[in-house]
Amino acid sequence: MEEESKVEKNMKKAAQLLFFRRHRLPGVRGWELKRAIGGDWLEVIKLLNLELERLGIEVKQISETGEENEEDPEGARFVALLKTPLPPKATGRRIDDIAILSATLAFLISKQGKASKKEIEELLSEKFPRWRVGPSIDRYLKDGYLGEDEKMIYIGWRTRAEVDKKTLLDLILAS
Amino acid sequence: MKLSKDQLLRIINFCKTIEKEGTNPFDLDVRGSLETLKQYLPRWKLLDDLLLDAEAISEISKIIELQGKWIKSRSTSFFIDPLLIELKIKFLEPERLADAFFSSWHPICSMDRITPKRLKEGLDYWNQLLPLRERKSEFPLPFQSKGAMSIKELIELNILSKNKFNEELSKVFEEVRRRGKIDYWSFVYEKEFKDSVIKAYLTSYLVSDGKVALELDPITGDMFLYPLRGSVSHDKQKSISISLDYEDWLKWKRNQK
Numbered sequence: 001m002e003e004e005s006k007v008e009k010n011m012k013k014a015a016q017l018l019f020f021r022r023h024r025l026p027g028v029r030g031w032e033l034k035r036a037i038g039g040d041w042l043e044v045i046k047l048l049n050l051e052l053e054r055l056g057i058e059v060k061q062i063s064e065t066g067e068e069n070e071e072d073p074e075g076a077r078f079v080a081l082l083k084t085p086l087p088p089k090a091t092g093r094r095i096d097d098i099a100i101l102s103a104t105l106a107f108l109i110s111k112q113g114k115a116s117k118k119e120i121e122e123l124l125s126e127k128f129p130r131w132r133v134g135p136s137i138d139r140y141l142k143d144g145y146l147g148e149d150e151k152m153i154y155i156g157w158r159t160r161a162e163v164d165k166k167t168l169l170d171l172i173l174a175s
Numbered sequence: 176m177k178l179s180k181d182q183l184l185r186i187i188n189f190c191k192t193i194e195k196e197g198t199n200p201f202d203l204d205v206r207g208s209l210e211t212l213k214q215y216l217p218r219w220k221l222l223d224d225l226l227l228d229a230e231a232i233s234e235i236s237k238i239i240e241l242q243g244k245w246i247k248s249r250s251t252s253f254f255i256d257p258l259l260i261e262l263k264i265k266f267l268e269p270e271r272l273a274d275a276f277f278s279s280w281h282p283i284c285s286m287d288r289i290t291p292k293r294l295k296e297g298l299d300y301w302n303q304l305l306p307l308r309e310r311k312s313e314f315p316l317p318f319q320s321k322g323a324m325s326i327k328e329l330i331e332l333n334i335l336s337k338n339k340f341n342e343e344l345s346k347v348f349e350e351v352r353r354r355g356k357i358d359y360w361s362f363v364y365e366k367e368f369k370d371s372v373i374k375a376y377l378t379s380y381l382v383s384d385g386k387v388a389l390e391l392d393p394i395t396g397d398m399f400l401y402p403l404r405g406s407v408s409h410d411k412q413k414s415i416s417i418s419l420d421y422e423d424w425l426k427w428k429r430n431q432k
Contacts, residue, residue, distance in 0.1 A: 019286055026285035057284060080284045085277050099269035102276035110260040112248055114197045126265060130420070152196070164279040169255060171275035172263050 010037045010044045011051065018048075018059065018080045025144070027079035030061075034074060042073060056084045066144075066160030079161060100124055100136045101145060105155065106172050108146075109165050114154035179215045180224070183231050186211065190234035193241065200241035208235055347377045351387050352402045359389065359398035359417070364427050375419050391415065 013036055017028040034041045049059040061076045063069035069076040091098065104120055117137070124133045137153070140146045144158035159165075186208045193200050212231055219225050264272070289297075330337045354362065363378060365371045378400065381387040390399045398417070 019284060020288050021285050026283045058281075081281045082284060083281060085280060086282060087277075091277075095273045096269055098276050099272035102272040103264040105276070106260050106264060106272075107257065110255050110257040112197060112245070116196065123261060123264065127269070130422075131418075150195070158283070162281050162283060163276075164281065167279035168275055169260075171278055172260070172267065172272065173255065175263070175267055175271045175275065 007044065007047065010041075011048045013037060014041070014044050014048050015052075018078060025077070027062075027077045030072075030074040030076050030078060033078060045078065052080065053083070056082060058083050060161065062157075062161045064157065066157030066162075081162065096128060096132060097136050097139075100128055100133060101140055102168065102172070103127070104137070104140070104146065104153070105159055105163065105165070106169060108153065108155050109169055114152050117148065117151050117153050120153055179218065180227065182211055183215070183227050186231050187227075187234050190231075190238050193238060194234075200238050200245050203235070203238050205235060205239060205242075343373075344377055344380060347374060348381055348386055348402070351378075351381070351400055356399055356401040359400055360427065362400055363419075364424060366428075368421055368424050371424055372419055375417070379417075389415065 014033060017033060017036060022028065030041075033045065037044050045059055052059060058081050060079055060081050061069055061073060062079060063076060103124060107120060107123060108115055120137070121130070121133055124137075128136075137146065141148050141153075141156070144156045145162075146159070147154045147156040186203075189203060192198070193203060208231070212228060212235075216228060219228055330340070351357070351362070359378075363371055363375045365374055378387065382389045382400075386403060388401050388403050390401070392398070
């Protein structure tokens with residue numbers, strides 16, 4: 001009985017660390033979980049994952065670049081992701097802004113992950129007002145959905161973690 | 176010798192461009208480039224030349240690596256012709272694009288919060304903080320900008336000559352009178368972007384002064400200028416901001432050609 005309550009206590013601690021942001025980026029590092037929970041932290045995360053699955057949430061282990069990282073649990077970042085798609089109104093963002101991100105990501109995926117900023121802006125400006133395109137891209141760069149390196153835009157860590165790229169492309173092509 | 180060195184530099188630069196811009200790595204003729212290196216290798220005697228040769232080899236090997244990745248990505252289901260995606264993006268409604276994103280998006284669940292400990296720290300800090308009037312010396316006033324300078328101030332500072340400004344203004348006004356009702360952009364755009372900016376500024380001055388009217392078609396968004404005879408009452412005036420975009424001006428210039 002006592003053992004059970006210890007596990008529960010650790011699960012609560014892990015949930016708090018996962019859900020409440022402590023750093024600039026969401027989620028928590030493996031070594032932070034280990035320090036807070038102890039040696040059996042990976043088992044605790046597995047149990048928490050089972051509990052969260054019932055609520056449609058999944059704990060994922062990602063690398064710095066947002067890809068799944070199963071190799072180095074202590075160095076990885078653990079994040080809680082929503083398994084089921086979010087209703088559009090729950091995002092609090094304009095449909096136009098979401099459409100800009102969707103189009104940019106689809107274009108980047110088709111270009112092997114990166115394209116020049118000018119090329120993207122020109123493509124988007126044919127469909128959306130230029131004054132909306134620039135700030136929108138800047139916001140997604142800040143949020144981590146996109147990355148920038150010397151006027152080249154690439155897929156950001158957050159897209160790798162959150163977006164099912166194949167589904168996105170399939171849906172756009174099927175529309 | 177110089178010619179062969181140039182060829183090596185050309186190979187290096189071409190490889191770097193492919194790496195940087197993510198263009199097709201098969202654009203580089205690897206076999207041909209290696210043949211060139213092989214051909215020149217016996218001629219290199221200086222260390223710098225040999226280093227250049229080594230750099231070229233290193234860059235070519237990076238391209239071969241990229242070619243491997245390129246084939247791998249094209250053989251996966253992710254490979255789709257970018258042109259097809261471009262077309263789809265152009266024709267799809269924003270709502271459909273957003274729907275595709277929502278259906279493939281699994282956002283991270285995260286919340287910002289403040290802990291009781293941090294709240295107490297904040298409270299303690301607040302309680303210890305002296306009123307601002309007692310701490311004024313800690314914060315020297317920053318340079319007070321007076322905002323945009325008026326024409327009068329610019330003339331007083333000898334940055335602008337009153338005669339020259341009036342002369343330019345009259346020229347623009349005369350042109351409006353001569354050309355009658357005219358599309359705003361056709362009037363403002365000049366052969367040089369700098370001149371277009373000056374003309375847009377002078378035109379805005381004339382519009383603000385009530386000498387020229389700016390008419391905006393709310394449906395098409397087209398803007399027209401025409402000279403006014405009498406002055407317009409300030410109650411009827413509206414403010415409108417027009418941004419002069421360099422890219423738009425370039426497009427206009429290209430169309431003129």
